[in-house]
Amino acid sequence: MSEQTFSEWLRQQCEPEWTAVVTHPFATAIIEGTAAGDAMRRYLEQDFQFVDSFTALLGAAVAAADTFEARVPYGTFLGQVATTEEKTYFHRALAELGGRTEVPLEPVTAAFRELMDEVRRSQDYLLIAAVLCVAEWCYLGWASRAAEPLPESFVHREWIELHEGAEFRAWVAFLRGELDRLGAGLGEERRREVLGVFRRAVELERAFFDMAAG
């Protein structure tokens, strides 16, 4: 792998899908504040359906991490995300858009939840970290392309702010750092196994934005 970190290698192996996600027309519409209310409602209704599986996956990371030091950032993030910000945002945004918190799952939503649940049940820390890393790093990718001034509508603006800023960057850096730390000494077969999960997550992120774009 020469000087390349494991997380960077994983990302590059997923091109061109990775770039398709972070430059996706629907993501661009969010950061430009032009995503229509109906599309945004449908997107957030489906995204809200991940809150439970994603929270459970964070718990699984706390449970399966190989050191106490690694458990701490997951625990801290769990305390923040699950209990306050994201849930509050979803409820306010869905109220604004006339959306619902319980909706039938789109096929891509069901498939992504199944990946999260499968990885959670595996108790395999590296696979858990890989899925979490894709979800957060991809979102940092598109959100960090937003230019000032951010959209006026809180529905767009806060969704960008939740996936940008110093704290979120540190969180993504931690996730990448965990993949780099654990990936450094892996054999070829195990690296391919991690890549398989990482790639499925990237493909699902792209399909999720495709679904949102209609």
Add this chain to the structure above:
Amino acid sequence: MSEQTFSEWLRQQCEPEWTAVVTHPFATAIIEGTAAGDAMRRYLEQDFQFVDSFTALLGAAVAAADTFEARVPYGTFLGQVATTEEKTYFHRALAELGGRTEVPLEPVTAAFRELMDEVRRSQDYLLIAAVLCVAEWCYLGWASRAAEPLPESFVHREWIELHEGAEFRAWVAFLRGELDRLGAGLGEERRREVLGVFRRAVELERAFFDMAAG
């Protein structure tokens, strides 16, 4: 079980060990501020060896809980305990007492960690909640016997305060509530399985205080 809740039934099945824990001479020495420095050091050195397994077990509860609403209190507690209070207390108290954070495990410490790890790996939410409930409810049991004024030494006083007060009572009430909620409809065999884990935890709590008392 007549009108009795499941958590109350579990506790009663563990008498007289339960009462032996909450009225244990070593616990009494803590709340009276008479536990000698050497004994307190040995006790806290061993107790600190649970921080990692206990944190992991909280993560497993987040991962394995059957509802999002149940994941939230574990996530909140994780955010608090793992990252700040208890760890800070341990480091300050061990510094005060000339103790170490890394020590050889006493047999009872090793056995209790093994129970926590076994239950964590089971991904069985009811068993996970049972072990967490014993650990916290027992500690509320002895700490709530403390009378004002609390001991002057912060080593004794803060250890009591960490296991008392409105917030800790609410946390124990939540854990008991989870056992009650999930235990209500259980068949006899499953109830016995939960009791088996609950009882092992109570016996280990007693053996842990016995070890501390020397």
